[in-house]
Amino acid sequence: MKIFGYKVPLMSSLLLWGLLWEIIGRSKLTYFIPSVSEIFLTFLEIYKSDAFVQASTETAYAFFLGSFFSIIIGVPVGILMGKNKIVDDILLPWVNLFISAPLSALVPVLMILFGFGMKAIIITTFLFAVWIIVLNSRAGVMQINRSLVEMAKSFCASNIDSFFKIYFWAALPEIISGIRIGCIRAVKGVVIGQLLISIVGFGALFELYSANFLMSHFWVVIFVLFFMAFTLSEILAYIENKLAYYASNR
């Protein structure tokens, strides 16, 4: 964007919105919206506190484990589904069922199965992320150029070689975009899991702050979560972009 011939840096529109927020906050229109500066000061005040550090590490732990398992399980399963008709026929109905299902409704069941703790949250995160990763990896494999498969075959490629040297790479752009969407869903999963179970991580903080009407504290947690999800998504989008050079030339 350009204003009066000057190139305005990306996302500077956020400053404008921030300013508007500050005005609303300072005018004390409503108790629920503290000013941005107040939220920021609260952040500086609490980010070192034990409760906040513990909530962050717990959230990060659940998020990374959930995402990690959804990737190392989702990608190979998706590739196998794309390669093999029988595997696809067996698994696709389930994947389609779960990707459209309101997973939050499953969390109470998960709590009963895995207890009121970290395990249930990790599994919730996993369930939020894994299906889209499976579907994208599958789609990546299914659009593979048949000639590449025949080429590998004509040079007597082993199954393992064609899996790792052809299918994986040919599907990589779709896999990465699946992982990006999956990780965004994992953030939702980790937050929803924590809110419903609400004795660990940011869920516990939400509960604590909102019950005590600590609005600026409450907003800090929201800002931190939004910022984390956004940064993560941007990093993965950057990697996705790096692969675009061959995605359009396959």
Add this chain to the structure above:
Amino acid sequence: MSGIVKVKNVFKNYGKVEALRDMSLDFPQGKLTSLLGPSGCGKTTLLKIIAGIIKPDSGEVLVNDQIVKGPGPDRAFVFQDFALLPWANVLRNVAFGLELRKVAISERESIAEKYIEAVGLKGFEKSYPHELSGGMKQRVGLARALSVDAKVLLLDEPFSAVDEQTRRKFQEDLLDLIKKEKKTFIFVTHSIEEAVYVSDQIAILLPRPSRVSEIIKPTNLKNKNPENIRRDPEYLDIVDKIWFSLKTYVE
């Protein structure tokens, strides 16, 4: 001259569509045989059956008197759409056939470099396929097929995705290559001129039901200077003759 590749009574159906019916054909060693015909005559199917990529419904293919059961190191395939790995540079693409055969990296790269030079791509080793023109991509495909040192090279309309000028240059280079490499080439094309220009033997395939209608062997063209072939009376006569026999099959 004995046939190094022999196709014997091959049948192949795709569902109800008859792609090949009782096809028998011999390919002499060290020569270039073209499979020429209108679309739908099963020429690419036949080539892929020889490659072992597709299995015939019945009948058999012999390469060096061995029955073909699948792809093998005695054959290498050049694809119509190049089939290059878009994520790998020219050097890795050319060496990829050897990589799949577990040849050590230093050895396969030195072989690949030799063939990259032979097809005229020296200096492009580190380029990626999307940085190359169609003609250059097919040179990569050709170098990859040459570097595995197979006795039989199978080319599926290799120049059809390449523009006319590049194509002519490519055809001249191919004649040169055939002389040097002493391999057996099986070449699928739908261009009459191309088939007559490059071939020692042309098998005319006709569709519905697909069959070999005749085999034409230009006698004198190979001894001529490549630049004069297109003006040679024999070349022109054969092109005309093939056109008359194919004409009725073109809608």
